[in-house]
Amino acid sequence: MSEEVATPVAKRPPSLRTPWRWTVLPVLVSVALVSFLVAAPQAQRGNPLIGVAFVALALGVTVYILRSGRVENARLLIFLSTGLLFTAVFEISNTINRGSILLSEQQLATVGAPICPVTIGFVLPPLLLNGQMIFPTTVQAALSITVMWVGFGLLLGRGWCSWMCFFGPMDQFFSRLGPTRRGGRPLVEIPERWHRQLRWLPYGLLLFLILVALVALEPIFCAWLCPLRLAYDPPAVTRTVEWLTVIVIVTLGMGLLVIGPFLTKRRLFCTYGCPLLPLNSIVGLLSPFRVKVDREKCKDCGICARVCPNSAITPATVAKGGTAMECTRCGTCMDRCPQKAIDYRLIGSNARARGAFIALAVAFSLLLLSSYVNGLEIYWQTGTMPPMGGA
Numbered sequence: 001m002s003e004e005v006a007t008p009v010a011k012r013p014p015s016l017r018t019p020w021r022w023t024v025l026p027v028l029v030s031v032a033l034v035s036f037l038v039a040a041p042q043a044q045r046g047n048p049l050i051g052v053a054f055v056a057l058a059l060g061v062t063v064y065i066l067r068s069g070r071v072e073n074a075r076l077l078i079f080l081s082t083g084l085l086f087t088a089v090f091e092i093s094n095t096i097n098r099g100s101i102l103l104s105e106q107q108l109a110t111v112g113a114p115i116c117p118v119t120i121g122f123v124l125p126p127l128l129l130n131g132q133m134i135f136p137t138t139v140q141a142a143l144s145i146t147v148m149w150v151g152f153g154l155l156l157g158r159g160w161c162s163w164m165c166f167f168g169p170m171d172q173f174f175s176r177l178g179p180t181r182r183g184g185r186p187l188v189e190i191p192e193r194w195h196r197q198l199r200w201l202p203y204g205l206l207l208f209l210i211l212v213a214l215v216a217l218e219p220i221f222c223a224w225l226c227p228l229r230l231a232y233d234p235p236a237v238t239r240t241v242e243w244l245t246v247i248v249i250v251t252l253g254m255g256l257l258v259i260g261p262f263l264t265k266r267r268l269f270c271t272y273g274c275p276l277l278p279l280n281s282i283v284g285l286l287s288p289f290r291v292k293v294d295r296e297k298c299k300d301c302g303i304c305a306r307v308c309p310n311s312a313i314t315p316a317t318v319a320k321g322g323t324a325m326e327c328t329r330c331g332t333c334m335d336r337c338p339q340k341a342i343d344y345r346l347i348g349s350n351a352r353a354r355g356a357f358i359a360l361a362v363a364f365s366l367l368l369l370s371s372y373v374n375g376l377e378i379y380w381q382t383g384t385m386p387p388m389g390g391a
């Protein structure tokens with residue numbers, strides 16, 4: 001009897017690449033959304049060539065992410081560009097429309113400040129309960145930005161914080177820049193037991209800000225804590241209280257947005273300091289998308305917990321097959337998991353949702369980016385720019 005020789009079977013490394021047949025529909029959705037929205041009447045002030053370029057970009061980026069199985073590089077490019085271009089447009093628009101990047105007393109008194117989504121949590125309660133607007137902007141501007149943000153939240157969950165927010169790219173950038181020690185570890189590690197306590201800070205902060213907003217009718221986050229205030233409304237530093245304000249703002253800004261993220265490779269402001277985080281996470285519970293871990297593939301190596309810039313995946317959440325609700329759907333853990341055990345899935349089922357999530361995230365983040373590019377192009381051509389955020 002002849003002895004059967006087993007032929008060695010070449011083992012393919014695990015991959016999250018999407019086959020072509022499942023790539024076509026998401027690409028069509030992303031291209032159709034960008035085409036439809038850049039052609040909308042209110043978006044037609046810009047150069048049509050920019051619209052065409054963004055449609056091509058939507059196609060290229062969606063195909064790249066789905067076919068390569070890698071989210072991180074393309075997402076970072078969009079997200080960091082959003083932060084950079086938003087800052088440029090914000091500075092130019094304010095300089096043109098109100099004469100200076102700085103807010104004047106008159107603009108503050110005449111509801112001329114651009115509203116930012118980070119304020120929604122404490123600006124809306126007094127507005128809805130008592131009809132009092134505590135931020136120097138119009139009710140219409142506050143409601144418009146709320147509707148836009150809620151729409152993104154319902155669709156993409158906390159994806160807003162890794163794909164679209166203009167503030168988040170700052171700590172994302174410095175967390176990426178930070179060096180690593182042997183084994184890919186950051187210079188400073190935040191022990192998990194600390195994180196378990198610290199993760200509730202934004203929830204406590206929001207509660208406190210709401211109470212102050214209702215009782216004292218003051219947006220004290222903007223006055224005392226927002227690091228961006230140094231850019232558009234720096235306190236005059238003549239009295240002790242003003243020096244104190246500057247010290248608090250600079251310390252928080254450097255600690256949570258620059259030095260802390262550099263040392264820990266964590267997005268510290270967006271994990272422990274942002275008052276919009278709780279609302280993003282809670283509204284995100286209604287989103288149809290989740291990031292889930294396939295327990296059959298997972299080898300409990302811990303790499304995902306080490307690389308998550310938001311500390312949203314830990315050995316405890318991996319054991320339960322998912323992430324904490326603060327997950328920003330950034331895709332870093334998926335790219336780095338050696339078993340490719342983590343992926344976008346539909347809520348309440350194990351159905352793979354990578355194509356659907358990527359199509360929507362790419363389309364909406366590129367649309368926001370295209371509005372900034374359009375603003376810059378209008379400025380280039382005419383020397384004018386529409387005001388931002390209700391300013």
Ligand code: SF4
Pocket residue numbers: 118160161162165166167168169269270271274275276277280
């Ligand atoms: S946590 Fe706050 S600042 Fe950070 S990305 Fe989200 S909304 Fe923006």
Ligand code: SF4
Pocket residue numbers: 293297298299300301302303304305318336337338339340341342
């Ligand atoms: S990186 Fe992948 S294999 Fe390792 S613990 Fe996370 S999910 Fe499991």
Ligand code: SF4
Pocket residue numbers: 291307308309310311312313323326327328329330331332333334
């Ligand atoms: S769990 Fe994964 S997808 Fe979610 S924030 Fe962390 S790295 Fe990003």
